[in-house]
Amino acid sequence: MDFMKPETVLNLNNIRTSLVRMEDTIVFNLIERSQFFLLPSVYVKDKYPIEGYSGSFMEWILLQTEKVHSQVRRYEAPDEIAFFPDQLLKPLLPSLKYPPVLALYSSEVNYNQEILDFYVKHIVPEVSCGQGDQEENSGSVSVCDVECLQALSRRIHFGKFVAEAKYRADPELYDRLIAARDVEGIEGSITNSTVEAMILERIKTKCETFGTDPSLKYSQKQQLKVKPELIVGLYRDYVIPLTKKVEVDYLLRRLPDNN
Ligand SMILES: O=C(O)C(=O)C[C@]1(C(=O)O)C=C[C@@H](O)C=C1
Numbered sequence: 001m002d003f004m005k006p007e008t009v010l011n012l013n014n015i016r017t018s019l020v021r022m023e024d025t026i027v028f029n030l031i032e033r034s035q036f037f038l039l040p041s042v043y044v045k046d047k048y049p050i051e052g053y054s055g056s057f058m059e060w061i062l063l064q065t066e067k068v069h070s071q072v073r074r075y076e077a078p079d080e081i082a083f084f085p086d087q088l089l090k091p092l093l094p095s096l097k098y099p100p101v102l103a104l105y106s107s108e109v110n111y112n113q114e115i116l117d118f119y120v121k122h123i124v125p126e127v128s129c130g131q132g133d134q135e136e137n138s139g140s141v142s143v144c145d146v147e148c149l150q151a152l153s154r155r156i157h158f159g160k161f162v163a164e165a166k167y168r169a170d171p172e173l174y175d176r177l178i179a180a181r182d183v184e185g186i187e188g189s190i191t192n193s194t195v196e197a198m199i200l201e202r203i204k205t206k207c208e209t210f211g212t213d214p215s216l217k218y219s220q221k222q223q224l225k226v227k228p229e230l231i232v233g234l235y236r237d238y239v240i241p242l243t244k245k246v247e248v249d250y251l252l253r254r255l256p257d258n259n
Pocket residue numbers: 016019162190191192193195196199239240241243244247
């Protein structure tokens with residue numbers, strides 16, 4: 001998608017194509033994470049003493065990554081939402097003038113805290129290859145977590161573009177639902193069960209394909225790196241529901257003159 005061209009950004013087919021692309025990144029990153037043990041220590045607040053910082057080791061790496069990336073204006077892009085928006089640094093590069101596509105409040109729709117919580121509480125325990133700490137991997141694991149979290153965050157917050165496209169396709173319907181604060185009605189209108197079923201089916205195929213060594217594909221020893229049903233379950237139970245939450249939250253604040 002070209003964020004300089006609003007007409008391409010608000011085309012639902014283009015948005016869905018981008019979501020499909022993001023699945024690849026998410027599945028690959030989760031396969032990477034599945035090589036490592038759980039490493040609970042990296043998620044415990046202040047377990048690793050770092051001067052002037054209070055929080056988990058993994059969050060510290062996430063924060064440092066965001067600080068560097070903010071200097072190359074990552075968080076000026078409308079499809080990027082920071083986990084620590086208050087601690088970003090000023091870009092070194094001149095700002096880009098993105099044409100406004102989303103409503104002005106869109107950066108306030110930030111579900112990163114929820115994403116962080118479900119990632120640490122549900123995703124990591126399910127995908128990691130064993131319990132326990134392997135101290136020597138704490139850096140690699142945390143860097144891998146940062147990549148997983150950023151990919152999940154981008155995908156889930158893409159719900160804002162889906163919501164804006166759906167609003168513009170039928171403003172009368174949404175103005176009525178929004179004025180009535182009809183959360184269930186909004187949720188019903190943004191839900192497309194056929195698309196959801198296709199996503200889950202495709203995720204299964206991607207896990208089977210990306211998680212198999214192609215040179216062993218036809219041998220007896222073929223072994224999957226990650227259980228497809230596990231990633232399918234995470235998409236079904238967390239990724240899609242949170243994307244829908246982002247969509248509903250965005251729409252509830254959408255007034256006719258917001259754009
Ligand atoms: O593609 C859409 O229409 C979306 O709203 C996105 C999405 C998703 O998370 O992938 C969410 C809700 C729909 O039921 C289908 C798919």
